[in-house]
Amino acid sequence: MQFDRRSLIAGGSALALGGLASRSPRAQAANTIKLGVLNDQSGVYRDISGPTSVACVRQAVQDAGSHGFNVEVLVADHQNKPDVGSNIARQWIDRDGVDVILDVPNSAVALAVNGVVREKNKVYLNSTAATADLTGPQCSPNTVHWTYDTWMLARSTGGAMVKAGGDSWFFITADYAFGHALERDTSNFVKAQNGKVIGTVRHPLGNTDFSSFLVQAQSSRAKVVGLANAGADTINAVKQAAEFGLTRRGTKLAVLLMFINDVHGLGLQAAQGLVCTETFYWDLNDRTRAFTAKVKPHLAGNLPSMSHAGCYAAALHYLKAVADMGAAAAKADGAAAVARMKAMPTEDDCFGAGSIRADGRKIHPSYLFEVKAPNESKGAWDYYKLLQTTPAEDAFRPMAEGACPMVRS
Structure with missing residues (x-):
């Protein structure tokens, strides 16, 4: 309709x-x-x-x-x-x-x-x-x-990638408020852990061809290519990254926002091994x-x-x-x-x-998941392995750091 x-x-x-x-x-x-x-x-x-x-x-x-x-x-x-x-x-x-x-x-x-x-x-x-x-x-x-939110995603998924050795990043970012915020917050975590951002490229919402962006990411020689997008844009970018053989040369793909529905759209063959953060999983x-x-x-x-x-x-x-x-x-x-x-x-x-909280932020734990390989899945929608849990009090940006006018004092 x-x-x-x-x-x-x-x-x-x-x-x-x-x-x-x-x-x-x-x-x-x-x-x-x-x-x-x-x-x-x-x-x-x-x-x-x-x-x-x-x-x-x-x-x-x-x-x-x-x-x-x-x-x-x-x-x-x-x-x-x-x-x-x-x-x-x-x-x-x-x-x-x-x-x-x-x-x-x-x-x-x-x-x-x-x-x-x-x-x-x-x-x-x-x-x-x-x-x-x-x-x-x-x-x-x-x-x-x-x-x-973007801070939580950056801390969980982005932070995990840096700790695993991904200290140089190139971002492929959706060119509107969400993508900008996710790139900003993840960049801050990367730099705070002595990593560096080599470059970034931005794409329109609803983009279908990521080839030129992936070529730029590949030529940057960054250890991590961060996807600061969502939904169908993420699905298309991941599929095309696999077609380009982006990860075969040792580059890691950081899907900073991925939902289980995206994994379903990709299929386990294409999505296996990807790491993502969610705060709910149907089989938790x-x-x-x-x-x-x-x-x-x-x-x-x-x-x-x-x-x-x-x-x-x-x-x-x-x-x-x-x-x-x-x-x-x-x-x-x-x-x-x-x-x-x-x-x-x-x-x-x-x-x-x-x-x-007083700033309007709902507090609960976040979960870092890895997407299962096809032979690990027991059936439809059995897609995630739990890697770590971040407690509610640590999962989201401290209220004092948010610059919310309602709680500034």
Whole structure:
């Protein structure tokens, strides 16, 4: 299904929590929480956001149970364009009464939506946009950054590559806010460990031909080629790097952001041995397996990655906060709803116990994985070997280093 910039998916969008059929339309509207899932339904980030994020949000609504208020889920495609994303956010809030915007892959779109939500005093629960600036210079009392960010990825995957001897880097970077932030944060870790960045080249979003970029990377003689991109761009770059024989000469490929959905797209033959960082894996423990089994029938052949799990967990925790403070209060003051979320410990099957810091950063462990070889996999989606776990208190940038105006003192 194709979407224009104002389209919404109506099918199955309204989910009721509590019996309110006898109330007037105005009373029902005042007692209805509206969640807007704004993401990529048709482009390069469809598999890591898209319909699977929507299914996970709807699962959260179902799991939240009945608390005497209604919940409605709306969906739109931002087309990876900041102007489209911010326009949808404004229309949702001003025209449709949306209280919360979730997901929002693409950091440029996320930063635009972040500003709109703060201006309108609603709630933004980010899962799939990576820029750590959302809890740094662009932090907001209306925003929670769940799941992962560029600082965490740089520390975990980038740091592991440097410790393994990869002390000279060449970056192939997506040319927008996310890629710039991931390259910046990884470069800082490389240099802090006495490594060096030899060069960088930037490519447009949705690029299909990486040959010229790979030739430049190869000629640089860097020990590590860092891919600061995501989704279909990462899949294409990894496939073409294999075709070029990039790693046969001893060069390491650092895939700084890779989701299990990308591994599935690549296949184990092409992806084996790659190292990546996620904060959720469907086969990590009994709780993650139980969550996956519950949501899988709604996923049309996909499986949840950390970005999808973040949509579920963020929506579930928000609805717990609404139940605690009341729907009317949550609708009236988005910043107050986020403050209530921060005051409550988080708990869900995807991430376990956690918390939300004053800067809006959701805290939980991160996991460094290696992709299995085909002969190591026991079946479909059995793709990861756990290399190391970074505790929640160490996984994300220290709050004092983020330059978030809300916590600068």
